[in-house]
Amino acid sequence: MATRARPTGRRNQVLSREQIIGTAVELLDAGGEGALTVRALTERLTTGAGAIYYHVGNRDELLDTATETVVTAALTTRPAQTAATPEDEIRVVALALFDTIAEHPWLATRLILQIVRNPAGPVTVGIFERIGRQVSALGVPQAHWFDAASTLVHYILGAVGQNARIEGDTSGVEPHADRDEFLGATAEAWQALDPEDYPFMHAIAGRISEHDDREQFLTGIAVVLGGLARLR
Known part of the structure; x- marks a missing residue:
């Protein structure tokens, strides 16, 4: 009597969109954008490429969805x-x-x-709406809301981007450079500048090694x- 073959783990597993996105974020956290490939996802989830495309689309769409998921979660944070x-x-x-960007x-x-690419998308709209409502609540005249x-x-994104490892042209930058070593070397280079030509840089050189990124950000x-208070 013929017996039915036991289904494989791959066919037993029912993937959800959330599982795929969560695994994609894990791959991104571990190795950056280069680590996120459809092949890596299929191997991690023991599934076929078709399931990935069905739930989230192509790789670019997956990157956008992972970004939206992480940013949306950050925007739910409220004051204690x-x-x-x-x-x-x-x-x-x-x-x-x-x-969140320090973590990812x-x-x-x-x-x-x-x-830049999707000004009407949920990430852009979500950030501007959360910030913009508070600008309004501050009493800034409506004519100045957008600015x-x-x-x-722009300040928030620029500051967090500077503190994160931006992928792209990083020539001359060690990918795993130690922060303290980097700041120490920078302080020494600034202190070596001629104080008559660079009085400001020379004066702040000792501060760079001691500063706290979050405090500086705040x-x-x-x-x-x-500055916004002066617009009221």
Whole structure:
């Protein structure tokens, strides 16, 4: 009597879109965009390429979806206190994006690409809406809403991008360079400058090795908020 062959693990596994996206984020976190391929996904999930394309589309669509998923989660962060001010809200969402990109370095490049290529997409709209509502709540005149929100968003993305490892042309940059060593070498180079020609750079050279990235980031937010207060 013939017996039915036992189904393989591949056919037993029912993949969801969430599983694919979660695994894609894991691959991106481990090795950057170069590590995310359809082949790597199929091997990790023990499935066929058809299942990947069915649920999320091609690789570019998967990258966009992974970006949207991670950013959307960051934008749900809210202040701990119930009576939060607009300034509190802005600092919370700014730090949420800062910390998320620190956790997912590949995200910095993808986030900027989303803003540029898809201004009506959920990532761009989500960030501007969350920031823009607080700009309005600050009492900034409506005529300045776009400029004020854009200034905040541009500062946030520029600052977090500088602190992340941007993929692309990184010639001359060690991929796993130690932060302290890098900052120490930079401080020494600045201190070696002629103080008469570069008095400012010479004066701040000792600070670069001691600064905290998150505190510096918040200082920048405070500077922007101080400027917005003058528009009211």
